[in-house]
Amino acid sequence: MPIPDRSTPEGAQKSLLVGVIGHVDHGKTALVRALTGIDTDRLKEEKQRGVSIVPGFALLRPAGVDGEIDLIDLPGHERFVRAMISGATGMRAVLLAVDAREGLKPQTIEHLEIARLIGVRHGVVALTKCDLVGPEAIAARTTEVAAIAARAGIESPTVVPTSVVAGTGLSDLTQALAALLREAPAAQDEGFPYLPVDRVFARPGFGTVVTGTLRRGQLKVGDRVAVMPGGAVATVRGLQIHGRPVTSAELGRRTAVALRGVERADLHRGQALAAPDLLEAGRWIDVGLSAVAGAEPLPSGTRARLLYGTAEVSVRLRLLDRDVLEPGQTALAQVQAEDDIAVPAREPFILRSDAPPATLAGGRVLDPLSRRRRRNDARTLAELTVLAEGRPKAILTARLAREGAAGVPLIDLARLVGIAPDRVRRGLTEIGARAVGDRFLGGPAFAALRAALLDALGRHHRDHPIEHGLPLDQLARAVRQDEAIVGAALRDLVATREAAQAGPLFRRADFDPARNETEQVRALEAVFRKGGLTPPDEIEAVGRDTRRQSALKYLLASGALVRAVDRVQKRSILFHREAIQAGRTRLADTFGTEGPGFLAKEAGAALGVSRKFSIPLLEHLDAVRFTRRVGDRRVIVGDGAG
Ligand SMILES: Nc1nc2c(ncn2[C@@H]2O[C@H](COP(=O)(O)OP(=O)(O)OP(=O)(O)O)[C@@H](O)[C@H]2O)c(=O)[nH]1
Numbered sequence: 180m181p182i183p184d185r186s187t188p189e190g191a192q193k194s195l196l197v198g199v200i201g202h203v204d205h206g207k208t209a210l211v212r213a214l215t216g217i218d219t220d221r222l223k224e225e226k227q228r229g230v231s232i233v234p235g236f237a238l239l240r241p242a243g244v245d246g247e248i249d250l251i252d253l254p255g256h257e258r259f260v261r262a263m264i265s266g267a268t269g270m271r272a273v274l275l276a277v278d279a280r281e282g283l284k285p286q287t288i289e290h291l292e293i294a295r296l297i298g299v300r301h302g303v304v305a306l307t308k309c310d311l312v313g314p315e316a317i318a319a320r321t322t323e324v325a326a327i328a329a330r331a332g333i334e335s336p337t338v339v340p341t342s343v344v345a346g347t348g349l350s351d352l353t354q355a356l357a358a359l360l361r362e363a364p365a366a367q368d369e370g371f372p373y374l375p376v377d378r379v380f381a382r383p384g385f386g387t388v389v390t391g392t393l394r395r396g397q398l399k400v401g402d403r404v405a406v407m408p409g410g411a412v413a414t415v416r417g418l419q420i421h422g423r424p425v426t427s428a429e430l431g432r433r434t435a436v437a438l439r440g441v442e443r444a445d446l447h448r449g450q451a452l453a454a455p456d457l458l459e460a461g462r463w464i465d466v467g468l469s470a471v472a473g474a475e476p477l478p479s480g481t482r483a484r485l486l487y488g489t490a491e492v493s494v495r496l497r498l499l500d501r502d503v504l505e506p507g508q509t510a511l512a513q514v515q516a517e518d519d520i521a522v523p524a525r526e527p528f529i530l531r532s533d534a535p536p537a538t539l540a541g542g543r544v545l546d547p548l549s550r551r552r553r554r555n556d557a558r559t560l561a562e563l564t565v566l567a568e569g570r571p572k573a574i575l576t577a578r579l580a581r582e583g584a585a586g587v588p589l590i591d592l593a594r595l596v597g598i599a600p601d602r603v604r605r606g607l608t609e610i611g612a613r614a615v616g617d618r619f620l621g622g623p624a625f626a627a628l629r630a631a632l633l634d635a636l637g638r639h640h641r642d643h644p645i646e647h648g649l650p651l652d653q654l655a656r657a658v659r660q661d662e663a664i665v666g667a668a669l670r671d672l673v674a675t676r677e678a679a680q681a682g683p684l685f686r687r688a689d690f691d692p693a694r695n696e697t698e699q700v701r702a703l704e705a706v707f708r709k710g711g712l713t714p715p716d717e718i719e720a721v722g723r724d725t726r727r728q729s730a731l732k733y734l735l736a737s738g739a740l741v742r743a744v745d746r747v748q749k750r751s752i753l754f755h756r757e758a759i760q761a762g763r764t765r766l767a768d769t770f771g772t773e774g775p776g777f778l779a780k781e782a783g784a785a786l787g788v789s790r791k792f793s794i795p796l797l798e799h800l801d802a803v804r805f806t807r808r809v810g811d812r813r814v815i816v817g818d819g820a821g
């Protein structure tokens with residue numbers, strides 16, 4: 180599916196975000212320090228207790244590779260799994276630390292499981308503290324950890340024995356990480372920035388600064404961004420990557436963003452920066468969900484915490500195709516949030532329970548702006564299956580089919596597939612969707628609407644053979660669609676010469692009203708032609724005779740007769756088109772276009788008719804801009820030939 184472009188732009192460095200995971204005290208922070216020289220335990224409390232509490236960030240530039248690795252040192256203590264997840268949702272590979280003496284422990288398994296649920300497939304394993312064990316233990320642990328990492332979906336994991344005390348294995352580990360960087364597939368760029376905020380602070384001279392991992396797209400100085408949920412709009416005033424000022428930040432980078440136009444108080448951890456309009460807050464999301472292997476069965480209705488980006492919110496799970504999700508299994512589901520969620524499509528998330536604290540499940544967001552759906556409903560499940568397969572064109576086609584002739588606004592389609600609108604527009608053209616204003620209709624829906632309009636016109640022509648067709652509003656009512664969409668379909672029918680338009684009326688191109696002129700029509704027209712500037716009254720000429728009434732309708736629609744109105748007397752006169760033309764010529768000949776103009780009664784005298792006829796005629800001539808009123812006189816401003 181070619182909608183998203185490759186990420187790494189020409190000249191930009193390759194980068195990879197690697198989460199450093201593993202059980203508490205297994206040496207993650209010591210390893211990051213030995214690899215990069217950076218101490219990621221910066222908090223006083225972390226130093227005092229010797230335990231990492233929040234994610235820490237360090238930059239690794241392996242020699243011989245043109246690129247950089249962002250290491251996220253994650254806390255391993257079971258009390259800080261939530262903090263670990265908030266740092267982990269953006270990682271694309273893992274560095275798993277396992278203490279060579281202790282081997283596999285609960286958070287070794289849980290962290291690997293979280294990585295699996297987030298969709299991480301690449302990683303390396305460091306056996307740590309190898310100075311404290313012998314070679315047999317190292318060999319046994321190596322087999323054990325390679326097997327568990329592979330079972331969690333890490334493709335051919337390299338295991339490197341290390342010791343930061345002895346300084347062994349560190350360059351091998353750097354090389355293994357460099358290989359990950361080299362081989363990492365370029366991440367897909369959806370064309371709009373998305374940065375979950377993990378810290379907010381004020382920096383003198385920079386104003387308000389937020390930090391986070393740029394999870395999608397690109398940010399440039401000067402960009403407008405929305406802060407969601409909340410909706411404040413701000414401008415990017417400056418950017419830094421690991422302390423280096425830059426003019427643009429690429430996907431996957433740890434980024435500090437200085438913002439203008441937003442108050443410190445309006446920003447908090449858990450919000451995200453995104454292109455304006457691309458995120459919308461909602462309460463229902465559709466998800467593809469996998470239960471943690473080895474956890475308890477998960478019943479529909481379970482209350483849990485949803486963790487995505489750097490946010491956390493209370494939700495209720497609604498399984499759509501079963502009542503209970505067994506460990507390790509995958510299902511289509513919804514979560515209903517107690518607070519607003521603003522998350523892009525395909526974003527990974529984790530579900531956790533608070534009591535007892537445990538990771539329950541995780542997966543990907545399908546429709547981020549859904550509504551309550553029916554359970555065990557074949558259509559719903561088919562729709563979500565298409566979303567879960569993740570091919571944008573198939574998703575767009577299915578959603579357009581669901582909405583039929585009502586169409587879908589472009590921005591809603593962009594939100595559904597999580598791709599910027601300009602790219603989605605291209606994809607829509609490729610699948611044959613039709614643009615109608617800001618909406619798109621699926622090709623089949625548009626074709627069906629065209630056919631329905633031709634049908635409606637056909638029926639009308641059959642029942643009213645001497646009428647000239649139907650106006651837009653009546654056609655819209657006939658096919659029960661909004662006028663903007665029907666108007667577009669009608670323009671299309673006119674462009675392809677299947678329909679024709681005369682004034683406000685549309686007809687089928689193969690229908691010629693003139694062919695259906697009846698004796699009745701010709702007789703009535705003759706009466707008015709003969710009547711000239713003093714035609715008979717409508718009542719007298721047409722009366723209640725329905726055949727004559729429809730003949731009159733026809734003559735008015737074709738323009739042969741004109742209804743001229745005397746607004747003061749609230750009376751109208753029907754003139755034949757030729758009589759009006761004769762009147763114009765007479766007035767032009769008598770009064771010319773120069774000079775002071777004429778009074779109504781002078782016009783009446785020139786035309787030889789009474790006020791009953793001259794007033795409505797003059798008002799009609801005003802309306803068609805042949806004459807213009809100047810006080811109680813009129814001047815000729817139009818063309819006598821008109
Ligand atoms: N002997 C020896 N001790 C080590 C080695 N690496 C780490 N340690 C010790 O192990 C303890 C824990 O190390 P950390 O790096 O803080 O462990 P951690 O995995 O970051 O722990 P959390 O972040 O709290 O999960 C510290 O006392 C380190 O000095 C090593 O290679 N050899």
Ligand SMILES: [Mg+2]
Pocket residue numbers: 207208209220230231252253254255
């Ligand atoms: Mg640590």
